[in-house]
Amino acid sequence: MATDDVALFRALRQTWEAVDPVPTDLVDRMIVAVATADLSAEYALLTLVVDADAPAVRGETDALTLQFTDGTASVLVHVVTDEKNRRRIDGWVDAPATEITLVQDDETWTTTPDHGRFSFEGIPAGMCHVRVLLDRTAEPGASTELRTPRFDL
Incomplete structure (x- = not known):
């Protein structure tokens, strides 16, 4: 120069x-x-509740219960293993949600919650996360997505 x-x-x-x-x-x-910048995800990770020692509801299967929250909405996920070693995921969200997506590597499963309840069946074992699209029309400026940290099925 x-x-x-x-x-x-x-x-x-x-x-x-x-x-x-x-x-x-x-x-x-x-x-x-x-x-x-990523405080809601950090908070969700900090409030992770694992109940792997809970007795199985259906037979001799392993059960896992996880709870995630970003401080304004919470997601509860209950996972059981079926006889084919696939996972059934039952979940509940306590805020108005329009869509729930389970993401595992390049695979995604999407469902619409019914009064906060959702489920996925036949999911293989592996790391995944849940993405909840929230209906925040009554709360302008509020986050429209709750994304859980990754967890192992």
Whole structure:
């Protein structure tokens, strides 16, 4: 870069610093913004409730109960293994939801909840997460999606 260019950029910087200085709290605000960007997912992870020791409801199968929340909506998921080693997932969401999607690698299963209740059958074992599309028409600005952390079926 030529000496003239360096001098020009220095002059531009000084002009902008005088006309429109960087807010003194910008760095602190950016740290807070980045730290809280995924706060609802972190909160959902922190409020994860696992009840793997619960007795099986149907026969000698393993059962798993998980609860997720973002502070405004909660999802309860109950998983049992069938005789073909596939999973049946029964779930409940306590907020108005329009669609529930179970995501496992490249595979997705979608259903519409009935008064908050939903289920998926024949799901193979593996890591997955649940995505709930919430109906927030009565709450402008509220999050329209609750996405659980990944969990193992």
